[in-house]
Amino acid sequence: MNPDHDWWYDEAAGPLVRPYAMTRGRTRANTPNLNLVTQVRAAAPPTDPGSLSPEHLQILEICTAPLSVAEVAAYLDVPLVVAKVLLGDLIERGHIAAGALFQTSDINDTTFLQAVLDGIRRI
Template structure:
């Protein structure tokens, strides 16, 4: 999968780095099935650890594959990405109340 590589091309990839598929991926015809899977599952931002769990491959392998995709511009790695999926204010209030109790 990694062609013998053990280090990712992209710096600063750790367990919690968020990965998101680019809005305009490049030509994916030359990518491996694992690369394509990463692009597909990262339509919603996921951490590097989550990607490794979904693919059921070692973390080092996932970091190398993600590094390839970051270099090509097919995925973006960074902090927390904003999504508009949570719209239930009752859920948000319950989380806030739980945090205050701690």
């Protein structure tokens, strides 16, 4: 366990801040078209970091190199929908750039999709 996170994590109960509290109860991202393999990276640093949540700031830290939405969710240890909402907030503010690595219509190979799923399960 990361000692920096001891204050918000309890071994028996799990996170003391529930994932949907991070999104203020929102379950949909404001930005459409964010899927598992959408690549995101930090674009512009925030002018007022105090206006962002710790999770938003953590996303900006880890996205110095392009990551998929699934990787961001894994690094934050939150459900995919929570990562999408938080990323949507940052995309709206211009702090994160997003681009699809693959177009949905290009993903027809079930072997590739199974490899992606297996990789996510290992995270």
